[in-house]
Amino acid sequence: MLSSVLVANRGEIARRIIRACRSLGIRSVAVYSEADRAWPFVAEADEAVAIGPAPPRESYLDIERILDAARRAGVEAVHPGYGFLSENWRFARACEQAGFIFVGPSWQVIQQMGDKVEARRLMAAASVPVVPGSEGTVDTLEAAGDAASRIGYPILLKAAAGGGGIGMMRVAEEAALAAAVASAQRRAQSAFGSGALFIERFLQAPRHVEVQVFGDGHGPLVHLHERECSIQRRHQKLIEESPAPNLPATVKARLTEAAVAGGKAVGYVNAGTMEFVVAGVEFYFLEMNTRLQVEHPVTEEVTGLDLVQAQLRVAAGEPLQWKQDEIRQRGWSIECRIYAEDPARGFLPSPGRLARLTLPAGLGIRLECGVAEGVEVSVHYDPLLAKLVASGATRDEAIARTTVALDGFVVEGVKTVIPFLQRVVRSAAFRAGSVHTQMVEQGAFDG
Amino acid sequence: MAEEVKAHITGVVFQITAKAGDAVAAGDPVIVLESMKMEIPVEAPRAGTVKEITVAEGQTVQEGDTVAVLQ
Numbered sequence: 001m002l003s004s005v006l007v008a009n010r011g012e013i014a015r016r017i018i019r020a021c022r023s024l025g026i027r028s029v030a031v032y033s034e035a036d037r038a039w040p041f042v043a044e045a046d047e048a049v050a051i052g053p054a055p056p057r058e059s060y061l062d063i064e065r066i067l068d069a070a071r072r073a074g075v076e077a078v079h080p081g082y083g084f085l086s087e088n089w090r091f092a093r094a095c096e097q098a099g100f101i102f103v104g105p106s107w108q109v110i111q112q113m114g115d116k117v118e119a120r121r122l123m124a125a126a127s128v129p130v131v132p133g134s135e136g137t138v139d140t141l142e143a144a145g146d147a148a149s150r151i152g153y154p155i156l157l158k159a160a161a162g163g164g165g166i167g168m169m170r171v172a173e174e175a176a177l178a179a180a181v182a183s184a185q186r187r188a189q190s191a192f193g194s195g196a197l198f199i200e201r202f203l204q205a206p207r208h209v210e211v212q213v214f215g216d217g218h219g220p221l222v223h224l225h226e227r228e229c230s231i232q233r234r235h236q237k238l239i240e241e242s243p244a245p246n247l248p249a250t251v252k253a254r255l256t257e258a259a260v261a262g263g264k265a266v267g268y269v270n271a272g273t274m275e276f277v278v279a280g281v282e283f284y285f286l287e288m289n290t291r292l293q294v295e296h297p298v299t300e301e302v303t304g305l306d307l308v309q310a311q312l313r314v315a316a317g318e319p320l321q322w323k324q325d326e327i328r329q330r331g332w333s334i335e336c337r338i339y340a341e342d343p344a345r346g347f348l349p350s351p352g353r354l355a356r357l358t359l360p361a362g363l364g365i366r367l368e369c370g371v372a373e374g375v376e377v378s379v380h381y382d383p384l385l386a387k388l389v390a391s392g393a394t395r396d397e398a399i400a401r402t403t404v405a406l407d408g409f410v411v412e413g414v415k416t417v418i419p420f421l422q423r424v425v426r427s428a429a430f431r432a433g434s435v436h437t438q439m440v441e442q443g444a445f446d447g
Numbered sequence: 448m449a450e451e452v453k454a455h456i457t458g459v460v461f462q463i464t465a466k467a468g469d470a471v472a473a474g475d476p477v478i479v480l481e482s483m484k485m486e487i488p489v490e491a492p493r494a495g496t497v498k499e500i501t502v503a504e505g506q507t508v509q510e511g512d513t514v515a516v517l518q
Contacts, residue, residue: 349483
C-alpha cells in the first residue's frame with residue numbers, strides 16, 4: 001500500500017480522498033490556497049502545505065507549486081481529484097517524471113482521451129457508437145459549413161481540446177454558423193489553449209447515461225454499472241442516480257458492453273467514466289472522463305464498493321478482487337449537488353460568507369460536504385458546497401429520502417440551488433423517471 | 448445624464464469589453480466578470496456613450512459596485 005498521498009484539490013473531494021487515505025492507513029497531505037486556510041479539508045489532512053494565492057492559476061492549477069509541496073512533504077503519490085489538474089496530461093507526466101505515483105491512468109491515455117476528436121476516432125475503431133459528426137476538426141468556416149450541411153442542422157460545435165460543455169454551442173441554421181464558430185473558437189482558446197472545433201449532430205431531448213469502468217492493469221477491465229445524469233444546467237450536472245430509470249435491459253447491456261470495449265481499447269487503468277447520450281434505444285459515446293467522477297458516490301452506494309480506496313490500491317499496484325459477475329446494483333441511490341447559485345436568477349453564482357449551515361441526516365443519507373459554518377465561499381472556485389446522496393431499497397424510497405433531506409438543509413449567507421432541487425424531485429416528470437438533458441433550460445421545473 | 452453601471456454579482460473582472468468614448472446599446476456588455484468558473488457579462492442598462500470604465504482587469508468587485516459610467 002502507499003505510505004503517503006498529496007491531495008491536489010480542495011473542498012468536498014479533498015475531504016473524500018483524505019478519508020479514504022485514513023481508512024487505509026495512508027498519510028494524507030493537503031495543499032491549500034490563501035482563500036482556503038479555514039476550510040475543513042486543511043484541518044483534516046495529516047499535514048497541509050500552503051501553495052499560493054486564491055486565483056487557481058497561482059495555486060491549484062500551478063503544477064510546479066504542487067510538485068514543490070509534494071517534494072517538501074515527501075509523499076509517494078498524488079491524487080488529483082476531479083477538475084483542476086485531474087485531466088491535464090502534462091501534470092500526470094510531470095508527477096511521473098518527478099518520481100511520484102499519479103493516482104489515475106497513464107498520462108498517455110489522459111492525452112488520448114483529452115483530445116475529443118482522437119477519442120471519437122479511437123472509440124469508433126473499437127466499435128463504440130459515436131454521435132454522427134465531422135471526421136476530424138473543422139479548421140475553416142468553409143469546412144464547418146460543409147460538415148454541418150452533410151450532418152444536417154441543428155448541429156453542436158464542440159471544442160476538440162476539452163469537454164464539460166465549455167465552448168459548446170448549438171447552431172440552428174447555416175446563417176448562424178459564422179458567428180457561432182467565432183465565439184466557440186474564442187471560448188475554446190481561452191479555456192483549453194486551442195480553438196480547434198469539431199461538429200456533432202444535435203440530438204433532441206437525449207438522456208445522459210454514463211458507465212463507471214475500472215481497470216487494475218492485471219485482470220480484465222470491469223464496469224460498475226450506469227449512472228443517469230440528465231438533470232443539468234449549462235451542460236453541467238445537478239442530479240445523478242444509479243440505476244438509470246426506465247433504461248431497457250437490452251440497451252443497458254449494450255451500453256456497458258460498449259463502455260468496457262472502449263476502456264479496453266485504450267488499456268485503461270484506474271477509475272474512469274464513459275459518457276453516452278441515449279436517444280430511444282440508440283446510444284452514442286460522448287467522451288471519457290479519465291478521473292474520479294463527482295457523482296461516484298451513487299455507484300458506491302448501489303455496489304457497496306469504495307471507489308477511492310480502490311483507486312489508491314490500484315495506484316499502489318495491487319490487483320482488484322472484483323469479478324464482473326459479482327458487481328451488482330442493489331437498491332437505488334440519488335445524488336443532488338448543492339451549488340452556491342441562485343436558481344431564481346438563472347443560476348448566477350452566489351459567493352459569500354457561509355453564515356449558517358445545518359446538514360440533514362437520517363437513514364440512507366450521506367453528505368459529502370466541503371464547507372463548514374463561517375467559511376468564505378470564494379469567487380475563485382467551483383460553486384459546489386456539498387453533495388447530498390440519498391439511498392433506499394427502491395427509487396421511490398430514495399426520492400422520498402432525498403425530498404425530506406433537501407427540506408432539512410439550513411444554509412444562510414449564500415443562495416443555493418436547493419429550492420430548484422426541491423421542485424425537481426417533487427415533479428411528475430422526475431418521479432416518473434422521464435428526464436432528458438434539455439429539460440432545465442426548457443423551463444420544465446420553473447416554479 | 449450620467450448613469451452608473453453596477454455589477455449584479457460579486458466576481459473578478461475577467462475582461463473589459465468597452466472603453467471610454469464607445470457608443471453602446473442597451474444590453475451590450477461593458478465588462479465581463481468571472482465568478483465561480485462562470486463568465487458573466489455586465490450589460491449597459493440603456494443606450495449611451497461610455498464615459499469611464501472604473502475597474503481594471505483582475506480586480507475583485509462586489510455586487511452593487513460601480514464598474515462603468517455612461518453619459
